[in-house]
Amino acid sequence: MTETTVLTLSYDGSDFAGFARQPGLSTVQGEVETALRTALRRKVETVGAGRTDAGVHALAQVISFEADGSDTEPSSLLRSLNALTPPGIVVTGVRHAAAGFSARHSAVAREYRYRIVPGPVPPLFLARYAWTVRHRLNLNDMRRAASHLIGEHDFRSFCVTESALGKRTFRRLDLIEIMPENVLGEHSLTVRVVGNAFLHSMVRVIVGSLVEVGTGRRSPAWMLGALTACERQAAGPTAPPHGLTLWHVTYPEECWL
Amino acid sequence: MTETTVLTLSYDGSDFAGFARQPGLSTVQGEVETALRTALRRKVETVGAGRTDAGVHALAQVISFEADGSDTEPSSLLRSLNALTPPGIVVTGVRHAAAGFSARHSAVAREYRYRIVPGPVPPLFLARYAWTVRHRLNLNDMRRAASHLIGEHDFRSFCVTESALGKRTFRRLDLIEIMPENVLGEHSLTVRVVGNAFLHSMVRVIVGSLVEVGTGRRSPAWMLGALTACERQAAGPTAPPHGLTLWHVTYPEECWL
Numbered sequence: 001m002t003e004t005t006v007l008t009l010s011y012d013g014s015d016f017a018g019f020a021r022q023p024g025l026s027t028v029q030g031e032v033e034t035a036l037r038t039a040l041r042r043k044v045e046t047v048g049a050g051r052t053d054a055g056v057h058a059l060a061q062v063i064s065f066e067a068d069g070s071d072t073e074p075s076s077l078l079r080s081l082n083a084l085t086p087p088g089i090v091v092t093g094v095r096h097a098a099a100g101f102s103a104r105h106s107a108v109a110r111e112y113r114y115r116i117v118p119g120p121v122p123p124l125f126l127a128r129y130a131w132t133v134r135h136r137l138n139l140n141d142m143r144r145a146a147s148h149l150i151g152e153h154d155f156r157s158f159c160v161t162e163s164a165l166g167k168r169t170f171r172r173l174d175l176i177e178i179m180p181e182n183v184l185g186e187h188s189l190t191v192r193v194v195g196n197a198f199l200h201s202m203v204r205v206i207v208g209s210l211v212e213v214g215t216g217r218r219s220p221a222w223m224l225g226a227l228t229a230c231e232r233q234a235a236g237p238t239a240p241p242h243g244l245t246l247w248h249v250t251y252p253e254e255c256w257l
Numbered sequence: 258m259t260e261t262t263v264l265t266l267s268y269d270g271s272d273f274a275g276f277a278r279q280p281g282l283s284t285v286q287g288e289v290e291t292a293l294r295t296a297l298r299r300k301v302e303t304v305g306a307g308r309t310d311a312g313v314h315a316l317a318q319v320i321s322f323e324a325d326g327s328d329t330e331p332s333s334l335l336r337s338l339n340a341l342t343p344p345g346i347v348v349t350g351v352r353h354a355a356a357g358f359s360a361r362h363s364a365v366a367r368e369y370r371y372r373i374v375p376g377p378v379p380p381l382f383l384a385r386y387a388w389t390v391r392h393r394l395n396l397n398d399m400r401r402a403a404s405h406l407i408g409e410h411d412f413r414s415f416c417v418t419e420s421a422l423g424k425r426t427f428r429r430l431d432l433i434e435i436m437p438e439n440v441l442g443e444h445s446l447t448v449r450v451v452g453n454a455f456l457h458s459m460v461r462v463i464v465g466s467l468v469e470v471g472t473g474r475r476s477p478a479w480m481l482g483a484l485t486a487c488e489r490q491a492a493g494p495t496a497p498p499h500g501l502t503l504w505h506v507t508y509p510e511e512c513w514l
Contacts, residue, residue, distance in 0.1 A: 010381040010443075012382070057382075059442040075377075078378070087384075121349050123347070125269070125316075125386065129382065183441060184316075184440060184441070185504065
């Protein structure tokens with residue numbers, strides 16, 4: 001059986017039409033597959049751990065593809081890919097996993113971080129990586145609201161309606177942490193979300209709903225009602241994509257060779 | 258006597274031909290003076306705390322100008338300026354100081370931070386804000402080398418030769434701290450430098466020299482020789498501008514009204 005090659009990627013989502021390969025558009029997966037084709041001199045189809053929408057960033061997206069015995073070894077593949085990919089994509093790691101590994105199906109947890117800059121002064125260095133919300137946000141209320149979402153639930157209210165049609169919408173949320181952070185000298189609020197898997201736009205709808213609570217437009221208890229309603233209109237608006245980063249994907253340790 | 262109005266600015270140096278006003282070029286000072294002219298309906302000449310070269314960023318540059326009794330009050334001036342300045346400049350604060358205050362001459366200390374990303378994997382989110390050095394750096398050696406620079410010295414070796422001609426080149430360095438930092442998920446080494454004032458390119462030549470030591474090309478003791486030689490060739494190369502940020506300027510508390 002052939003092994004699997006696994007790449008870790010950082011990318012700036014502002015520069016691409018999303019992660020997933022799309023004919024005629026510059027997407028992250030498309031650009032990396034083009035670079036792989038040149039580096040390995042063969043056509044490669046990759047699988048990604050999480051689809052990210054246009055504008056969403058990744059610190060450590062994971063993609064995998066079937067290795068070939070004659071493929072370049074990891075450290076020189078890393079160097080060639082970084083020479084071949086456009087600015088806005090960096091390959092940060094190359095590893096090998098057992099045959100049958102899939103960046104998507106073998107993942108046991110995913111972490112996303114959403115950055116908000118609250119208040120009257122817009123951010124400068126974080127402008128591309130944070131949602132500017134021109135209000136003060138009540139951190140305690142946001143934390144109380146978030147606590148209702150922890151555990152395994154039907155998250156139908158927190159995803160794009162069409163994407164949920166006829167699909168199982170139960171997911172397990174292990175952690176939502178809301179932490180003030182000083183990043184590049186600027187004050188931000190980071191929402192850290194860890195779960196087994198996420199529905200389309202789920203993190204962005206959760207964050208949009210948390211901000212409704214933070215500004216005082218909704219109460220913390222409203223979040224529980226939004227969850228149990230199981231319909232999209234019950235939750236808050238979808239937060240913009242550029243505040244979101246796919247931060248980390250976890251695999252069982254025994255996957256790695 | 259009229260009061261002084263004091264602005265704090267963040268800017269991304271990649272977008273401008275430096276801080277100082279220059280005819281026909283887009284500079285930070287020029288852009289802010291144009292915005293002030295529109296906001297206040299009068300011509301304003303500003304003084305900046307520190308000139309930064311093209312490519313150098315600021316988290317908190319300070320500029321001052323003579324107030325006029327009829328000027329807009331601080332919070333609405335802040336809003337109008339942020340609507341008038343181009344992307345890449347954010348006004349983060351507006352305050353008043355006593356007459357005679359000068360952002361340049363009243364400053365008692367300045368802090369710069371220089372960010373380095375060492376190692377084989379280039380940064381993505383920090384690409385505009387850090388110098389990528391494709392070597393491991395020995396932190397202890399860099400710290401030992403830096404310790405030779407603390408105190409009041411003639412820093413002639415660490416500045417652009419022409420800028421030192423016929424000028425007093427003694428400066429007081431209060432602190433050089435070299436700290437590993439995780440910024441936007443990426444590993445960097447931040448050199449934090451605090452002193453009363455700095456010569457032209459002084460922080461960048463200090464950092465370029467510290468990297469010579471960090472890579473092992475020079476010993477920590479070499480730094481002392483570079484300092485005492487009092488000539489530019491004795492020190493290391495000038496680190497690139499985009500790793501540098503003017504971080505903070507300190508004024509005596511009694512300046513503020």
